[in-house]
Amino acid sequence: MRKVKVAVNGYGVIGKRVADAVKQQEDMELVGVADVVTDYRIKTAAVLGLDIYAALPDKAQAMRAADIPVAGTLDDLLRKVDVVADCTPKKIGAANKILYEQAGVRAIYQGGESHALTGHSFVAQANYETAIGRSSTRVVSCNTTSIVRTLGALKKAGLLKRARGTLIRRASDPWEAHLDGIMNTVIPEKTIPSHQGPDAKTVDPDLDVVTIAAKASHNSSHLHTWWVELTRSASKEELLAAFRLAPRIAFIRMHEGVAALNSTIELMSDLGRRRGDLWEVALWEDVLTVNGNEAYYTYQVFNQAIVVPETIDAIRALTGLESQAERSIQKTDQALGIAKEFLRSSEHVLMA
Amino acid sequence: MRKVKVAVNGYGVIGKRVADAVKQQEDMELVGVADVVTDYRIKTAAVLGLDIYAALPDKAQAMRAADIPVAGTLDDLLRKVDVVADCTPKKIGAANKILYEQAGVRAIYQGGESHALTGHSFVAQANYETAIGRSSTRVVSCNTTSIVRTLGALKKAGLLKRARGTLIRRASDPWEAHLDGIMNTVIPEKTIPSHQGPDAKTVDPDLDVVTIAAKASHNSSHLHTWWVELTRSASKEELLAAFRLAPRIAFIRMHEGVAALNSTIELMSDLGRRRGDLWEVALWEDVLTVNGNEAYYTYQVFNQAIVVPETIDAIRALTGLESQAERSIQKTDQALGIAKEFLRSSEHVLMA
Incomplete structure (x- = not known):
């Protein structure tokens, strides 16, 4: 079985x-990070x-001095792979683009980069096919991914007219909780719409979302x-x-004690x-309310993990490993153990 | 000048x-709490x-033992006043109703009580006149008050069609922060709509609000x-x-550093x-965004103080001290120092 050779830049x-x-994944080989x-x-x-490779050549010495077994530089790593998943901080990805192009390696960027960097923004269920054979794509951010997943589901069912959402964002990621924090306050975004609504349109331009x-x-x-x-009463x-x-939308329930x-x-x-990862959009089934042609619901986005399955599918799309979105999604979900239900063992068909 | 004699039950x-x-207030006398x-x-x-009075007769002894100068019981206090502002915890107000009726005292309850308790729910700018001469009314809760103030403003301008809002509520009041707290999580309400939307309709039944x-x-x-x-593009x-x-809607601005x-x-x-009290709805002027017939905005509700001016106006309405909403509001706002602007001294017409 042909395996695609993958590098991850930014650990x-x-x-x-x-x-x-x-x-x-059975069809991928992780060459290095x-x-x-x-x-x-x-x-x-x-x-x-x-x-492990040094992403900047001049960092290799310091890394070796810290007893990290450095196998070479990023250039060395890129020579060995078909595709790189760039998971570096915002804007570093854009600076890395020239390196990937020179090495002739396909590249997947994360949502911190602009849509213009690749001209293609990716959510597997929405536009897997249009990424096939491209040299690069951008997996949109955690919140945007959740928007495309959920509104995409309603759109596919012919129910979506327009959507307006409020995002109550986490202050920082847990690993950096000692570095900066937001104590006892809430900071509204300076502009409306916040970037996630417009960003969702880079994946699906038809969405009427704010x-x-x-x-x-x-x-x-x-x-x-x-x-x-909704387009009609439902x-x-x-x-x-x-x-x-x-x-990748799973149901949770208040009445089972999943309260927050x-x-x-x-x-x-x-x-x-x-790491307690939640790759699914976790949607409260018993909170969802429909009133005529209006629907209201709340869901959770675990920002640290939700884009991971999309990144795996993007690898398959760029490298042409798999031409059908549905089959790539199934492979990814099976390998990771993605579920529709967490507490009903009979429905655990996808849980590893 | 005739002064209305007021008791406050629940300090x-x-x-x-x-x-x-x-x-x-120049036209009121605080007899006791x-x-x-x-x-x-x-x-x-x-x-x-x-x-100070003991709200329950059997508490008087313990209060005196703690060196609190108790002037009498709630019954004694009620005999001396025209109106009582019941600020006791949720459901205690309902239990007190019979006491107020027996004493022949007009009563104002807070938003924790049901609309049915009084049959009248109060926000000064919306329905002051219909409370005049009533024996009781209910000042709606902090969030509901803010909804009626802001949507009422748009309705009066003929601009309001319907409104959908998300409320990011504080976990507890500061004084009880050591008793219960919500750490590093968010708890969505179990039902949609949350109670504030329907509650706003107890003041203005025409509002299409969720x-x-x-x-x-x-x-x-x-x-x-x-x-x-909106009813039209604006x-x-x-x-x-x-x-x-x-x-009672004041403007704040991100670009002046009022960021959260x-x-x-x-x-x-x-x-x-x-106490750092904010009686106004504090609305971010530079965040408010209008797109055709849709408006988006964010504002702050200081839950501890926002209903205080409404309670003062409710005292005037129930006792007939003042027959015009606008004049009562002006008196209250002048006495408290309620402002439209906080950082523009030339517009500080209402600031004490």
Whole structure:
């Protein structure tokens, strides 16, 4: 079986998860990861047995001095792979583009980069096919991914007219909680719409979507609240059916004690997921309310992991490993253990 | 000049502020406050020179034992007054109703009680006149008050079609921060709509309003985000003019550094307001966005103080002290120092 050779540049919040996910795919080989840091974050990669490269040549010495087994530079790594998942901080990806092009390696960027960098923004269920054979694409950010997944589900069911959402964002990522924090306040976004609504249109230009965002005093994940105008009156069951048909949207329930963001994270850890990762949009089934042609719902976006399955699918699309979105999604979800339900073992068809 | 004699039952978060506000009105006399606690909260009332009554007869002994100068029981207090502002915890107000009726005293309840208790729910600018001469009314809750103030402003300008809002609620009140707290999570409301939307219709049945609420990890105040469908295309200036015309909506600006909930609270303290109180809906002028017939905006609700001016106006309406809403509002706002602008001294016409 042909395996696509993959590099991950940037072993941070997203990169370490993409590296894990690549290793879990039968049709991919993780050749190595690149970074510039010298602390516990990259040392973990060594403990896990990954080959480590210096993303900047002049960092190799400092990394070796910190007892990190450096196999070479990013250039060396790029010569060995078909595709690179760039998971570096915002704007570094854009600076790396020339390196990837010179090495003749296909590249996947994350949502911190602009749509213009690649001319293509990716969510597997929405536009996998248009990425096939391209030299690069951009996996949109966590919130944008959730928007395309959920509104895409309603659109596919012929129910979506327009949608207006409020995003209650986490203040920072947990690993950096000691560096900056937001205590006892809420910071509304300076502009309306916030970037996620327009960003969703880079994937699906037809969406009539507006978002308002505010950053609150927690760093566990994001909460979305949505008002959606449907094309016609519909039942709650129709809405749930549309969400159930779409990939990577899982149902949670207040009446089962999943009452807040922390409940779901606890549940993921209890189910044995590494780092408590939640790749699915977790939608409260018993909160969803339909009134005539209007629907209201709330869901959770675990920002650290939600884009990981999209990145895996983007690898298949760019390299032509798989020409059908549905089959790539199925492979990814099977390998990771993505579920529709967490507490109903009979429906755990996709849980590893 | 005839002064109305007022009792405040319950000297907590709202009650202590209502007592202060009553003392600042030329046409009212604060006869006394009643409570059942024995700690610093009621001892402060003694330091401030207020007459203190035991809200339950069997609490008088414990209060006296704690060196609180108890002037009598609630019954004694009710015999001396024309009207009582009931600021007791949720459902205690309903239990007190019979006492107020037996004493022949008019009563104002807070938003924790049901609309059915009085059959009348009060926001000064919306329905002052219909409360005149009634034996009781209910001042709606902080969030509901803000909804009626802002949507009422747009309705009066003939611009309001329907409105959908998300409320990012504070976790608890500051005084009880050591008792319960919400750490690093967000708790979405179990039902949609949350109660505030329907509650706003108890004041103005015409409003087409739906709210979704979530409780976040902060206790400084509430943040609202709103999508409003207008009756027609309008300019940002028209929207601002409608909000400027309405009472008790003040403008704040990101570009002046008022970037989050804590900024406004700091500003109120800097301006010398006791307890940092913000009675106005604080609306971000430079965030408000209009796109054709859709408007989007965010504002802050300082839950501890926003209903205080409404309670003062309700006293005037029930007792017939003043027959015109506008004049009562003007008296209250002048006495408290309610402003339209906080940082433009030339527009400080209402600031004390």
